[in-house]
Amino acid sequence: MVRVHYSGEDWVELGAIALEFFEYCMEKMSKVMFPDGSPVNSSYHVQNANFRSCGQIVGVSLAQGRRPPCFLKPCCDEATFKK
Numbered sequence: 001m002v003r004v005h006y007s008g009e010d011w012v013e014l015g016a017i018a019l020e021f022f023e024y025c026m027e028k029m030s031k032v033m034f035p036d037g038s039p040v041n042s043s044y045h046v047q048n049a050n051f052r053s054c055g056q057i058v059g060v061s062l063a064q065g066r067r068p069p070c071f072l073k074p075c076c077d078e079a080t081f082k083k
Helices: 016-032 043-047 050-063 078-082
Strands: none
Touching: 016 050, 043 050
């Protein structure tokens, strides 16, 4: 579960700010990591575990009931690999 905490505040926000965080992350991931619907060919992103971080963000987002990302081409979708 992702919880957002503001320094100096006595409360923890569990809803809207987390939603905005995931929407912002998905938007940036789609533009930087998957610009044309498939992963960029970059050893930099592999070495720095950026693809792993993307997977973790998507996983937590799905676990918290958010909608799945829609920036992948059909050929990159997991359902395609199961056929």
